[in-house]
Amino acid sequence: MSIDIRRKGGVGESVRRVDGVPKVRGEFEYASDLRRDGMLHGATLRSPHPHARIVSIDIAAAIAAPGVRAVLTHADVPGKKTFGLDVQDQPVLAIDVVRYAGEPVAIVAAEDPELARAALKQIDVNYEVLTPVTDMERALEPNSPSVHPQGNIVRTLQVVHGDPNASADVWVEGSYETGMQDQAPLGPEAGLAVPAADGGVELFIATQWLHADLEQLAPCLGLPAEKVRLHLSGVGGAFGAREDVSMQIHACLLALRTGRPVKMSYGRQESFYGHVHRHPSRVWMRHGARRDGTLVNVQARLLVDGGAYTSTSPAVIGNATTFAAGPYEVANARLEGTAVFTNNPPCGAMRGFGAVQACFAYEAQMDKLAMALGLDPLELRLKNAVKTGSVLPTGQPIIGAAPVRECLLRLQDLPLPAEEPPLDRDPMLLPGGAGNVGHGEALKRGVGVAVGYKNLAYSEGFDDSSEAWVRVSVDREGPMAEVKTAAVDVGQGIDTIVAQIVRTELGIDRVLIRQPDTSIGSAGSSSASRQTMMTGGAVQLACQAVRAEIDAQGGMPELRRPVEATRVFHHRPTGKLDANGQGDPHVSFAFGAARAVVEVDTDLGLVRVVQLAVAQDVGRALNPQSVMGQIEGGSAQGLGLALMEEVALVDGQVKNASFTDYLLPTILDMPPVVCELVEEPEPGLPYGAKGVGEPSTVVVPAAVVAALRHATGRELRRAPVKPDDLVGL
Amino acid sequence: MDVFLPRSLEEALAMKAERPEAVPLAGGTDLMVELNFGRLRPPAIIDLTRAAELATHRQEDGHVFLGAGVTYAAIVNELPGFKPLVQASRSVGSPQIRHRGTVGGNLGTASPAGDALPVLAAYDAEVVLRSQARGERSMPWHAFLMGPKKTAIAPDELIVGARWARIRGPGSFSKIGTRNAMVIAVAGLCLVIDEDHRRVNVALGSVGPTIIRATPAEEQISSAMASSGAWQDPSTAVSEQVIDEFAELVASAARPLDDVRGTAAYRRHGCRVLARRSLAWALSERRLPTWL
Numbered sequence A: 001m002s003i004d005i006r007r008k009g010g011v012g013e014s015v016r017r018v019d020g021v022p023k024v025r026g027e028f029e030y031a032s033d034l035r036r037d038g039m040l041h042g043a044t045l046r047s048p049h050p051h052a053r054i055v056s057i058d059i060a061a062a063i064a065a066p067g068v069r070a071v072l073t074h075a076d077v078p079g080k081k082t083f084g085l086d087v088q089d090q091p092v093l094a095i096d097v098v099r100y101a102g103e104p105v106a107i108v109a110a111e112d113p114e115l116a117r118a119a120l121k122q123i124d125v126n127y128e129v130l131t132p133v134t135d136m137e138r139a140l141e142p143n144s145p146s147v148h149p150q151g152n153i154v155r156t157l158q159v160v161h162g163d164p165n166a167s168a169d170v171w172v173e174g175s176y177e178t179g180m181q182d183q184a185p186l187g188p189e190a191g192l193a194v195p196a197a198d199g200g201v202e203l204f205i206a207t208q209w210l211h212a213d214l215e216q217l218a219p220c221l222g223l224p225a226e227k228v229r230l231h232l233s234g235v236g237g238a239f240g241a242r243e244d245v246s247m248q249i250h251a252c253l254l255a256l257r258t259g260r261p262v263k264m265s266y267g268r269q270e271s272f273y274g275h276v277h278r279h280p281s282r283v284w285m286r287h288g289a290r291r292d293g294t295l296v297n298v299q300a301r302l303l304v305d306g307g308a309y310t311s312t313s314p315a316v317i318g319n320a321t322t323f324a325a326g327p328y329e330v331a332n333a334r335l336e337g338t339a340v341f342t343n344n345p346p347c348g349a350m351r352g353f354g355a356v357q358a359c360f361a362y363e364a365q366m367d368k369l370a371m372a373l374g375l376d377p378l379e380l381r382l383k384n385a386v387k388t389g390s391v392l393p394t395g396q397p398i399i400g401a402a403p404v405r406e407c408l409l410r411l412q413d414l415p416l417p418a419e420e421p422p423l424d425r426d427p428m429l430l431p432g433g434a435g436n437v438g439h440g441e442a443l444k445r446g447v448g449v450a451v452g453y454k455n456l457a458y459s460e461g462f463d464d465s466s467e468a469w470v471r472v473s474v475d476r477e478g479p480m481a482e483v484k485t486a487a488v489d490v491g492q493g494i495d496t497i498v499a500q501i502v503r504t505e506l507g508i509d510r511v512l513i514r515q516p517d518t519s520i521g522s523a524g525s526s527s528a529s530r531q532t533m534m535t536g537g538a539v540q541l542a543c544q545a546v547r548a549e550i551d552a553q554g555g556m557p558e559l560r561r562p563v564e565a566t567r568v569f570h571h572r573p574t575g576k577l578d579a580n581g582q583g584d585p586h587v588s589f590a591f592g593a594a595r596a597v598v599e600v601d602t603d604l605g606l607v608r609v610v611q612l613a614v615a616q617d618v619g620r621a622l623n624p625q626s627v628m629g630q631i632e633g634g635s636a637q638g639l640g641l642a643l644m645e646e647v648a649l650v651d652g653q654v655k656n657a658s659f660t661d662y663l664l665p666t667i668l669d670m671p672p673v674v675c676e677l678v679e680e681p682e683p684g685l686p687y688g689a690k691g692v693g694e695p696s697t698v699v700v701p702a703a704v705v706a707a708l709r710h711a712t713g714r715e716l717r718r719a720p721v722k723p724d725d726l727v728g729l
Numbered sequence B: 001m002d003v004f005l006p007r008s009l010e011e012a013l014a015m016k017a018e019r020p021e022a023v024p025l026a027g028g029t030d031l032m033v034e035l036n037f038g039r040l041r042p043p044a045i046i047d048l049t050r051a052a053e054l055a056t057h058r059q060e061d062g063h064v065f066l067g068a069g070v071t072y073a074a075i076v077n078e079l080p081g082f083k084p085l086v087q088a089s090r091s092v093g094s095p096q097i098r099h100r101g102t103v104g105g106n107l108g109t110a111s112p113a114g115d116a117l118p119v120l121a122a123y124d125a126e127v128v129l130r131s132q133a134r135g136e137r138s139m140p141w142h143a144f145l146m147g148p149k150k151t152a153i154a155p156d157e158l159i160v161g162a163r164w165a166r167i168r169g170p171g172s173f174s175k176i177g178t179r180n181a182m183v184i185a186v187a188g189l190c191l192v193i194d195e196d197h198r199r200v201n202v203a204l205g206s207v208g209p210t211i212i213r214a215t216p217a218e219e220q221i222s223s224a225m226a227s228s229g230a231w232q233d234p235s236t237a238v239s240e241q242v243i244d245e246f247a248e249l250v251a252s253a254a255r256p257l258d259d260v261r262g263t264a265a266y267r268r269h270g271c272r273v274l275a276r277r278s279l280a281w282a283l284s285e286r287r288l289p290t291w292l
C-alpha cells in the first residue's frame, strides 16, 4: 500500500491528513484487519501468578486438541531466549520462573481464534507459587524477595549541582505519587507473520519502530537480519505502548514452525497485559527559596516502579531525575532517582516518559512555595523560569529556544471562562455529568497553572538517526516525487508532514509515500517527540540532494531520467552523565504551560474540568492543525491521569483490565482546549520545528490537580485524584 | 451455537419451551460482553429483537406497562412524564448503548448496578413473565431480583416487561460514577414521592448485593411529614434535622463493599448526599408542582 497525495500544501499549512478520510470512513486497514488465505491464529497462555516457579508444562492435550497446529514453549525458541529494548532480560516465553501476572508462558497456533483460545486451556502448567514483591519501596528493603538474581535495582542516579547544602530563607516539602497509566491505544496489538521461500519470515506489524523490532526478532528466531523483513501495517495509536515487542516474536515463531501465515491479534483485555505501562512514582521534594522568591535549592528523591523487566526504565528514571527541578534556574540541587524491579507488570514508555511524574511533584512544590512566600504562583514561575543560556542542574546549558516566560505570559493574557450560574445550566454540564447528581450544590471553582519541559529525541549519548530516500521522475501527468522512509505514522501525522516537506523543498504537488519497511535504513522510533525532526530532517536533506542534481541537469522540464538520493539525518551528539549527574545528556527541549479551570462538587468529590489552556513551545508549527491535535490529545491523556486513569493493582494482579473499569475521559469529561502556539524556531532542526507530542501531557496533570487543590483546599498528593480525596474520606 | 430468530413473542416462547438452555438476547449489550470475555458460551441464543410486542409500552387503568424490549433511547424520547425513569435511562452508557440496551435486559442481568432497577424498585413495580406452558405470571421486583445476577425466572420463561401503579408526585434518579458519562454506578438513588399514599419511596443501587429499599428512612420521612402537616400543605418546611436524620437512615440502609470502582465509605457517603439532595429537590418541586 502506498499513499498518493495530490493536494497542494507545503510546510506551515494545515494540510488535511492523508489518512483522515480513510480512517473516518472505516476504510483504513489496521493491523487487526490483516488476513491471508490459509492463515492460522495465534494465542498466548499467560501466567496467573505474579511470581512462581514453573515446575512443569504439559502440552500433550493441547497439541491433540482440534484444529491445533503448534504449541510452543521456551524450549522451542531457536535462537536467543530473551529480548528487550535496552537490556535483553525478558524471556520470549517464560523459562522456569514467571515474574509478573500476565507473562507469556506458551503460544498456540490453530485454525481459528476460538480453537486457539480453547487449546490454551488444555496446557497444563504446574506452578510453585513464590512470594512476590509488589511494592516499590518494599523492593528496596534488604530482605525483599529478588525479582532478578542481580537484585531489584534497575538504575539509580544522582544529579549534584552547586552546593546541595546551600541554605534558604523558606523551605517547603512534600511527597507525591502517580499511578500506573495505560496508553490505551484504540488498536490493540496485532500482526501477521508469513513464512518466506528463503526460510525467512515477513512480518506485517503495527509498531513504533520497525528496526528496533527487527534487532530483537532476528536473534530470537535464530535468523540473519536479512531473512526477517518487517512491513508496517496500520497502527491504531501507540503512545509508547508499541515500543516494546509484544506478539512479534511469537507470531514469527508460530509461522516458521507451521509453515503457514499466522495472525495474532490481542483483544482489549490481553492488551492490558501485552504492553508496558507508565511507571507509577513516589517522589519526595524539598524546595528552598529566598524571601524575594528566588529558588536556591531543590532536593528530590524519585522512585519509580519498573515492574518485572528492564524495558526503558533506565531512560525513564534518567529523564525524571534530570528534569526534577523543573524548567527553573536553580543554583543548587541534589536530585536522586531510582527505578526498581517488582513483580508488577513491566513499565516502560508512555507519552511524557518520566517528565510527567517529575512535573506533577515539582509544580505542586512551586505552588506550595508561592503560598509560603505569599507570592502569586504565576509570578513565582516567571521569576525563576529558564531561558536560552540558562544552565540546568546537569550542567547542560540550554542552547536552543526556551520561551518559558512567553508560554506563561500567553496564559496570563487569556481571559478566564465566564462563570455560568449552575441553575441555568444543562445538568449535564455540572460535575457528575449524565448522572444527574446535583443542581449546583456545594460547587466550587478552582484554577491551576503548571509549566514543564521534556527532552526531544533520545538522550545520554544515543544517536537516533533517520534515513530517507527520495526519487523524482516525470511522466505524462508531470513531475512526481516518491519518498520512502521507515518512519511509522502511529496516527500523529508524519506521512502528511513528509509530503508537506517534499512539496516545499521540490515544488512538486504529486507526492507518493511508500509503505515503510526494513528494506531502508532505520528511521528511529515514532516516540520522544522526535519523528518530525528526525525523519523530516532526512527527507529535507534527500530533497535538497535531488534538487541539486535536477538543477545540474538543467531543471525539471529537462529531466530525462529519474533522479534519486538517500540521506541520513543525525541530531547533534549528546553525552552520558558522570557519577554526579553532570554532562550534556539531552538534544533539545520543548516547554509547555497549562492552565486548568475546574469545578468541584465538594460534597461528592466529583469534577468537571471547565477549560484547559495550553501554551506550548513548538519551534515552528509545520501543520498547525496537527500540532493542535497533538496538544488536545496530549491534554486528554494528562486529564485522564489526573482524574481517572489507573491500572489498579492488588498483589501484582491487574483488577481492571478492560474499558469497563479502566476509565478514559469521555467527551463530557474533556473540555475544549485553548491552544496557544509559541513559535520560536529551534536552531539545528529542520524549519526550526520542535517535537510537539508530549509537553501537554507533561503539564496538564499538574495543572488539573493544582486547580483541584485551589477549589478544595486539600493537599491531594496523588494522581489520579479520587472522589474520596476531594471529600476528605 | 444455534441462533434463533423468532418473529413474534409466541414463537420466542415456543422456542424457549423447546430449548430452555437457550439464552435470550435483547440489545446484547450485556450478553455480547459476556461472550467476548469468554465467560459465557451458550449452546443457543434466541434473538428477541423481532418480537415487536416486547418493544411496546402502554398506560391502562392507572397502571403503566413497559415492555422488556423498550430501549433506553425510546424511554428518553417517548416517556418524558416518567422523570426518574428518563433520568436513569439517560445515565446509561453512551448513545449506542441506549439505542440497543433494554430494561428487560437490565432485569435479566440483575446486576446491583443496573440503573433502571432502583427506579422500578421505587415504583414498586412487578416483573411480568410468560411461558408457553403456564402463561403469564407477575411478581414484585424484590422477589424477582434474588441476588447479584440471580433472578426468579424459570428456564422456559421470558420477561415480558414491568408494570407499576402510576404514582402521582415528584421524584428523581441520580447516579454517582467516577466519570461524567458512560460509567457503572458507584451509587445510585431513586426517590419518589407518592402523594396519594403519603409515602416517600427510596431505592438504592450499587451499594449492596441487590437493589435496596431504605425502608426505615422512608417511614421516618413519611411520618415526619405527616406530623408536621407537610402532606396537606406542601409549603410547610421540613426541618433540617428531619432531613439529616433521613439522609443518615438512607446511608445506613446501604450495604456497600470496597471494590475497584469505589470504597464502601464513599458509597455510603454518596447515598447520604444524594438522599439529602433528592429529598430537597422533591420537596421544593411539591411547592411548585411540574409533575401534575
Ligand SMILES: Cc1cc2nc3c(=O)[nH]c(=O)nc-3n(C[C@H](O)[C@H](O)[C@H](O)COP(=O)(O)OP(=O)(O)OC[C@H]3O[C@@H](n4cnc5c(N)ncnc54)[C@H](O)[C@@H]3O)c2cc1C
Pocket: B023, B024, B025, B026, B027, B028, B029, B030, B031, B032, B033, B048, B068, B069, B091, B092, B093, B094, B097, B100, B101, B102, B103, B104, B105, B106, B107, B108, B109, B113, B114, B115, B116, B157, B158, B159, B160, B182, B183, B184, B185
Ligand atoms: C459500554 C456499556 C455501557 C453500559 N452502561 C450501563 C449503564 O450505565 N447502566 C446500566 O444499567 N447498564 C449499563 N450497561 C449494561 C447494559 O447495557 C444494560 O444492562 C442493558 O439494560 C442490557 O440490556 P440489553 O437489552 O442489551 O440486554 P442483553 O445483553 O440482550 O441481555 C441481558 C441479559 O438479560 C437476558 N434477557 C434479555 N431480555 C430478556 C427477556 N425478554 N427475557 C428473559 N431474559 C432476557 C439475557 O439473556 C441476558 O442474560 C452498559 C453496557 C455496555 C456495554
